[in-house]
Amino acid sequence: MKDLYIIGAGGFGREVAWLVERINATNNTWNIKGFIDDNEKIWNSIIDDYPVLGGISYLANCEDAYVVCAVGNAKIRKKIIEKLSGLDIRFATLIDPSVIMSKRVKVGEGTIICAGTIITVDVTIGNHVIINLDCTLGHDDIINDYVTMYPSVNVSGCCNIGECVELGTGMQIIQGLNVVSDSIVGASACVVKNIDYAGTYVGMPTKKIK
Incomplete structure (x- = not known):
């Protein structure tokens, strides 16, 4: 299975986690490691059975990982992806x-x-x-x-x-x-x-x- 981090622990992030669970029920593909979110107030909490691991900087140490950005606002999503340039990560298509x-x-x-x-x-x-x-x-x-x-x-x-x-x-x-x-x-x-x-x-x- 491939390790997957979901950026955004809000409503759509939780829906994406459910989408991944549906994919895995058909073809066991993804290991959801947890949520990535810059809201420090929810770090180290559990949301829908998955941990909120930290902010974007957390991904700097996640080698050979896949990431998907579950932030609905288009311009904010673009800024987040641009922040990730240069990191050793890949983007999952779900x-x-x-x-x-x-x-x-x-x-x-x-x-x-x-x-x-x-x-x-x-x-x-x-x-x-x-x-x-x-x-x-x-x-x-x-x-x-x-x-x-x-x-x-x-x-x-x-x-x-x-x-x-x-x-x-x-x-x-x-x-x-x-x-x-x-x-x-x-x-x-x-x-x-x-x-x-x-x-x-x-x-x-x-x-x-x-």
């Missing part, structure tokens, strides 16, 4: 056993794909992407690094989602659209035209808010 996807899907390192998601054909998913519960991705989508999709996001075919985009729970994007990097699209929103300028967008159809 895909729940229930995920349905074709063999023509490319998935980058450090990416997490949660239960109930469906990904069709010729889709490219970057590094350190989070695709939460019950999402759908259509044909020929490009999902760039550090994107976060919250539960029940629906992305139609031929869409390009830029780096560090966050897509809120239950939102939808119609086919053939681009969403520029560093944008946030709110829960239940519907994107019906390209988002060309970074910002926060809400509504059906989406409008940028100040």
Whole structure:
């Protein structure tokens, strides 16, 4: 088995631990060593049966280990991964056993794909992407690094989602659209035209808010 450290001991971190348990029930792959979290108040505690070992600096002494970042905020997740550059660690890619996807899907390192998601054909998913519960991705989508999709996001075919985009729970994007990097699209929103300028967008159809 491969030793695995989960960065982030919050709600999504606990969900990722459960995802790993589901993987192991099918194919005994990962040995969860514990959580890594910079919140000193929870160091040396036990959360959902796993220890909180320390902050990011703890990983400097973890040779031949795998790490996955379970922090939902895209920009914070990117900063955390950048802090790890130069360390002797590898990034785990975690895909729940229930995920349905074709063999023509490319998935980058450090990416997490949660239960109930469906990904069709010729889709490219970057590094350190989070695709939460019950999402759908259509044909020929490009999902760039550090994107976060919250539960029940629906992305139609031929869409390009830029780096560090966050897509809120239950939102939808119609086919053939681009969403520029560093944008946030709110829960239940519907994107019906390209988002060309970074910002926060809400509504059906989406409008940028100040």
